[in-house]
Amino acid sequence: MKTMGFVFLLLPFFAIGVVQGQLRVGFYSNTCPDAESIVSSVVRNAAQSISNIPPVLLRLHFHDCFVEGCDGSILIENGPKAERHAFGHQGVGGFEVIEQAKAQLEATCPGVVSCADIVALAARDAIALANGPSYEVPTGRRDGRVSDVSLAANMPDVSDSIQQLKAKFLQKGLSEKDLVLLSAAHTIGTTACFFMTKRLYKFSPAGGSDPAISPDFLPQLQSICPQNGDVNVRLPMDRGSERTFDKQILDNIRNGFAVLESDARLYDDETTRMVVDSYFGILTPIFGPSFESDFVDSIVKMGQIGVKTGSKGEIRRVCTAFN
Secondary structure (H helix, E strand, C coil): CCCCCCCCCCCCEECCCCCCCCCECCCCCCCCCCHHHHHHHHHHHHHHHCCCHHHHHHHHHHHHHCCCCCCCHHHCCCCCCCHHHCHHHCCCCCHHHHHHHHHHHHHHCCCCCCHHHHHHHHHHHHHHHCCCCEECCCECCEECCCCCHHHHCCCCCCCCCHHHHHHHHHHCCCCHHHHHHHHHHHHCCEEEHHHCHHHHHECCCCCECCCCCCCCCHHHHHHHCCCCCCCCCEEECCCCCCCCCCCHHHHHHHCCCCCCHHHHHHHCCHHHHHHHHCCCCCCHHHHCCCHHHHHHHHHHHHCCCCCECCCCCECCCCCCCCC
16 A cells, blocks of 8 residues: 555465456467566565565556556656656665666567566565565566556555545455555554554644553654654554565554554454455465465466556556656
8 A cells, every 4th residue: 555565485386377358378378488587686686685675566567557557657757747746656666677677678589578568477486585475476467558647546555544435445356354464464564653653642732642552662663753743753664574475464454563554454344354354264274265375366366457468558668767
């Protein structure tokens, strides 16, 4: 979401197979057989020098898909009206990693691999680097020809109510379960105190903090983000497990240790609360749902939002500019 960042144990491989429409696993197997390995190499090298690359690339994929579909529109840099400058995209990064991958792909198989597919593949590779689940990415997206800051006006926001969050996800064809799982991508990465001010000090018109915050946790948050302090100070979004992609964040939400307001709101609603709790039943390890498998289903589903395929869109020569 607005503060989305997302990290990883050697977990089972989840095969997705062919998906709806013209996206399919192995789309470039004949036209650019090294495409996925090139992207993986670039992401791996970037992560060696920049430790927060996994959550950054995961967040980039989410923000791209939620505006104009998964079409690389967020990558365009065509002045102040470009989509990437929207308030809801503030702090989104990873552009240089996508551009590096694109440059290598253009040198190997020019005009073949879309920037939109690079974003989706890079997010998958970032999750693997954070010890998260491995999965196959259906590819075949083409790049969009529209990038406008106004189109990002309705991004999910950390201060949205659960009703607003559900509505925004439903508008993209995503269920309440998808909302929980994609929010759980906050299991890796950090957020800034800027996004905590309202929750800690101005939660109601009378002031005060969000009552959903555990009394044991509130002093810790306030010590990191003091009132009138430096709003650029960063803190982990998943208390106690910020470098590993796991379901710890959902347990934190259950117990009042959610950092982001939007994550805490998942426990306000009966439907989303049931989804959160479903991963912690006594018999869950044997008979219950798999958080990793369900997350893969949701992110693959998200990766199909509004895709351009076939004759729609284009294959950009550079990801920051239309052809």
